[in-house]
Amino acid sequence: MSILGIYYYWVFAILLMIGFFAVIAKPNLIKKLIGLSLFQAAVFLLYISMGNVEGASAPIFGFGAETFSNPLPQVLILTAIVVGISTTALGLGIVVRIKEEYGSIEEQEIQEMDRR
Amino acid sequence: MLMAPFVLLLRGRGLPWAAATAASLLAFAIAIRLTVVVTGGEALAYEMGSWPAPYGIELRVDALAVLVLLVVTGASSAALIGGRESMASILSAEREPYFYAAWLLALAGLAGIVVSADAFNIFVFMEISSLASYVLVAGGPDRRALPATFKYLILGTIGATFYLIGVGLIYMMTGTLNFADMELRIQDVADQRPILAAAGFITVGLALKAAIFPLHVWLPNAYTYAPHVVTAFLAACATKVSLYVLLRFDFFVFQQNLTAHAFQFSAFLMPLAILGILVGSAVAMFERNLKRMLAFSSVAQIGYMMLGASLVTATGLTAATLHMFNHALAKGGLFLAIAAVAMVAAGCRLGDISGLARRMPWTFAALVLAGLSLIGVPGTAGFISKWTLINAALELETGGIALVALILVSSLMAVVYVWRIVEAAYFGQPAETGSGRVPAALVIALWGVAIANVVFGLAPELPLTLSAAAADIMLGHVR
Numbered sequence: 001m002s003i004l005g006i007y008y009y010w011v012f013a014i015l016l017m018i019g020f021f022a023v024i025a026k027p028n029l030i031k032k033l034i035g036l037s038l039f040q041a042a043v044f045l046l047y048i049s050m051g052n053v054e055g056a057s058a059p060i061f062g063f064g065a066e067t068f069s070n071p072l073p074q075v076l077i078l079t080a081i082v083v084g085i086s087t088t089a090l091g092l093g094i095v096v097r098i099k100e101e102y103g104s105i106e107e108q109e110i111q112e113m114d115r116r
Numbered sequence: 117m118l119m120a121p122f123v124l125l126l127r128g129r130g131l132p133w134a135a136a137t138a139a140s141l142l143a144f145a146i147a148i149r150l151t152v153v154v155t156g157g158e159a160l161a162y163e164m165g166s167w168p169a170p171y172g173i174e175l176r177v178d179a180l181a182v183l184v185l186l187v188v189t190g191a192s193s194a195a196l197i198g199g200r201e202s203m204a205s206i207l208s209a210e211r212e213p214y215f216y217a218a219w220l221l222a223l224a225g226l227a228g229i230v231v232s233a234d235a236f237n238i239f240v241f242m243e244i245s246s247l248a249s250y251v252l253v254a255g256g257p258d259r260r261a262l263p264a265t266f267k268y269l270i271l272g273t274i275g276a277t278f279y280l281i282g283v284g285l286i287y288m289m290t291g292t293l294n295f296a297d298m299e300l301r302i303q304d305v306a307d308q309r310p311i312l313a314a315a316g317f318i319t320v321g322l323a324l325k326a327a328i329f330p331l332h333v334w335l336p337n338a339y340t341y342a343p344h345v346v347t348a349f350l351a352a353c354a355t356k357v358s359l360y361v362l363l364r365f366d367f368f369v370f371q372q373n374l375t376a377h378a379f380q381f382s383a384f385l386m387p388l389a390i391l392g393i394l395v396g397s398a399v400a401m402f403e404r405n406l407k408r409m410l411a412f413s414s415v416a417q418i419g420y421m422m423l424g425a426s427l428v429t430a431t432g433l434t435a436a437t438l439h440m441f442n443h444a445l446a447k448g449g450l451f452l453a454i455a456a457v458a459m460v461a462a463g464c465r466l467g468d469i470s471g472l473a474r475r476m477p478w479t480f481a482a483l484v485l486a487g488l489s490l491i492g493v494p495g496t497a498g499f500i501s502k503w504t505l506i507n508a509a510l511e512l513e514t515g516g517i518a519l520v521a522l523i524l525v526s527s528l529m530a531v532v533y534v535w536r537i538v539e540a541a542y543f544g545q546p547a548e549t550g551s552g553r554v555p556a557a558l559v560i561a562l563w564g565v566a567i568a569n570v571v572f573g574l575a576p577e578l579p580l581t582l583s584a585a586a587a588d589i590m591l592g593h594v595r
Contacts, residue, residue, distance in 0.1 A: 023270060036273055043280050050288045073287070076236050080280060083243040087273050090247055094254060094266050101259040110263050 008049040015042035027107040029098065033091045040084040047073040047080070137196045139220060143227060144189040147182065177231050180586035183437060183579065184230045184353075184360045187444040191352035192223045194448060198561030199345030202455045206257045206343055215255055219349075221248035226357050235283045235293045238361055239276060242325070245357070246272045249350055253342040264337035271324055271334045275358075278321025285314035286369070295368050302369060315370045319384070322365070325358035328385070328422055329392025332415045339411035340464075344455035347407060351414055352448035356440045359418065363425055363436070367590035378428045385426040390522060392419030397529035401536075406457075406464045409533055410450055413490065416526060417443045423519070424505050431508035433587035434580070439501035441579045442489070445572065446498050449486030449565040453479055456558050466536060470544030478559055480541050482566040487534035489569040492527050496573035500580065502527065 015038055022035025051073035095105055102110050177185070196219070203215070225245025232238050250272070254265040287293060289310050290301040302311065320331075327335040335355070339347050366381060396416030403409040417439070424436030454464060456479045461468045473480040489496035492503075502523060509519035572579055 020274075023274065029266060032270060036270060039274065040277055043277055043284065046281065047284050050284065073284075079236075079240055083240065086247055087243070087269065090250055091266065091269050094250070094262055094269065097254070098262045098266065101262060107263075114260055114263070 008045070012042050012046045012049070015039075015045065029095045029105045029107065030092075033088060033095070036091070037084065037088055040080070040087075044077045044080060044084075047077045137193070137200075140189065140193045140196050140223060143223065144186075144193045147185045147189045178586070178589055179582050180360070180364065180437060180589060181230050183441055183582045183586060184357060185227060187356060187441055188223065188226045188230065188353040191349055191444055191448050192219070194452065194561045194565050195345050195349040195352075198452055198555075198558035199348070199455065200557060201555040202345050202459060202558065203343065205459070206255075215252070218248045218251040218255075219346075221245070222252060222349075222354075226353060229357050229361060233295050235286070235295065235298070235365075237293075239280055239283060242276055242279070242358075242361075245354070246276065246325075249346075249354060252346045252350070253338050255346065256341060256343040258341045260337070261341035264334075264341045268334045268338045271331075275321045275324030275331075278317045278324070280321075282314040282316075282318035282321060285310045285317065289314075295364070298369050311370070315366070318365055319362065322358050322362040323388075326355045326362060327415060327418055328359075329388045329395065329415060329419060332392070332396075332418075335415060336408050336411040339414070340405060340407045344407075344451065344458050348448055348451035348455060351410070351451050352444040355414070355418055356421075356444060359421055359425075359440065363433075363590065367433075382426040382428055385422050389419045389422035389426055390519075392416060393423065393522065393526045397526045397533075400533045401529055403533075404466050406454055406466065406469070406537065407451070409537075410447065410454070413530065413533065414443075414447060416530075417447070417490075420502075420505060420523075424508060427508050427512065429508055429511055430584075430587045430591055431504060431511055433590055434583045435501055435505035435508050437583035437586045438504055438576075438579055441583065442497040442501045442569075442572065445565060445569050446486050446489040446496075449562065449569060450483060450490065452558070452562045452565060453483035453486065456562060457483075459555075459558075466540045469537070469541050471541070473541040479562065480538075482559075482562045483541075484534075484538060485566040486569055487537065489573065491530045491534055494573075495570065497569045497576070497579075499573055500576040504580075 019035045019037070019039030019042060023032050023039060026032055026035060051070040098110065099105050102113055104110060104113075203212075222245045225241045225243075225248060228241035229238050229245065232241060246269075250265050250269050253268060254261050283293070286298060286302070289307070290298055292298050292301055324331045339351055342350065370381075393416045396412045396414070396419060400409045400412040400416065403412060421436045421439050421443070424432045424434075424439060426432070456476070457469055457472065458464055460476060461472055485496070489498040492498040492501075506520050506523055509516045509523065512519065
């Protein structure tokens with residue numbers, strides 16, 4: 001298989017790295033959370049793409065389809081998406097509280113305020 | 117019996133403290149009952165929804181699981197019994213139900229991780245417990261808890277997502293999520309590279325969650341600024357549960373199926389463990405905030421556990437699992453004592469507790485007892501696990517002596533930082549303090565834990581048998 005033949009894995013890897021970079025390098029807490037969401041979304045894509053079978057239909061019986069995609073990864077990812085949403089929601093909630101307490105959502109400014 | 121974690125989930129919303137404590141005690145009782153059953157040598161398995169194992173989700177309890185389960189439920193019960201007044205002083209009445217609901221969710225998640233035999237289920241439980249513990253950590257009055265929680269959330273999520281990638285890669289190659297099934301099917305996989313990548317992702321992800329040395333940055337702040345009782349609970353069990361998953365995954369699934377994996381495992385983790393022990397202890401020696409000091413000491417103690425595990429011998433693994441149990445006793449006791457101290461003292465810095473031992477002799481006596489156990493003085497629980505660890509190190513042909521020296525040096529460092537607490541408390545000039553009193557329940561819980569430290573130091577058969585059995589199970593999978 002050629003390198004580009006498995007392009008969906010490249011999408012996964014690139015998205016993963018973009019998200020990871022944002023989490024590490026961005027000083028803004030909201031941008032960090034966006035990066036975290038991208039990071040998780042990349043993993044969701046990994047699961048979904050591995051469950052797919054070429055030329056297969058959705059795994060529903062009785063419509064004349066012969067081959068089915070593997071439904072299990074999709075079910076797993078449904079759970080993981082819920083987990084991801086709750087994480088993002090909680091993260092945003094904390095950011096709101098940080099903004100209330102510190103008046104800023106920039107990492108450096110917060111650290112300086114704590115040092116004083 | 118194994119449904120306990122799920123019962124807890126349902127009961128979480130009602131009468132806040134009483135329900136939480138009752139549920140936690142119930143879970144503790146169930147854990148004790150399970151211990152009795154498992155000590156007989158049998159592993160218990162329960163098929164959720166009656167679907168047979170490789171297809172349905174299986175719950176499984178063996179000697180290793182039951183040991184961690186005891187720690188988790190015991191720590192939660194002790195912290196809840198003792199923590200009522202301490203929590204009431206920082207929580208308003210309407211927030212209390214939410215707080216205890218989050219507590220029970222964390223407990224249920226941690227217990228769920230331990231009993232689950234399904235890789236994806238563990239991820240879900242891991243996220244349940246993490247999300248709940250973020251809420252717990254942020255619950256304190258100190259605003260610095262918020263950035264600490266944010267950091268914990270980011271790193272915790274990255275750790276869990278790494279774990280998820282690893283599980284995904286394994287699922288890709290084996291088509292199963294059940295541990296026992298995975299172990300069999302992975303042998304037929306021809307191409308080892310995805311499995312190796314999966315091992316890497318899972319190890320790093322879980323190492324982040326377990327705060328193994330270079331990945332520990334979230335831990336000190338989260339422990340320092342969390343409410344005191346929460347720290348006692350989380351310090352005693354949260355990182356240990358991640359470590360448990362790491363050991364389970366590595367020894368059950370990877371070790372026998374990847375060529376030379378035992379060597380890679382120890383070559384990767386042993387230097388980190390050694391550095392963690394040294395750096396953690398050294399920072400703790402110079403730290404002036406009590407909770408931060410103990411948090412860094414946790415980083416060092418996690419190093420001991422990793423050191424034991426990275427030896428990949430029966431004695432080493434026994435030491436690692438035993439130390440999980442004993443460190444939970446010592447550290448749980450210390451943080452409970454600090455919760456008690458904080459009710460009287462102005463703060464948690466060394467200067468704040470100056471001369472306090474005269475006012476609260478019982479609390480500080482228990483603190484010293486737990487501290488001795490942390491150091492590893494003979495007659496306390498900590499001694500047993502350090503002794504086992506030294507034995508394991510001596511079994512090595514080369515470098516064993518160096519490891520023993522390392523353990524001794526870091527124990528001396530522990531003497532230094534525990535002594536600094538003792539010095540301040542017993543010999544310092546009495547500081548101006550508030551008029552707070554320590555509630556009786558907290559003293560009772562504290563002494564329960566402190567006495568457990570001595571009991572398991574003098575009569576270590578129960579944890580020793582369990583952890584030896586756990587080591588056998590793990591090594592039984594390494595051929």
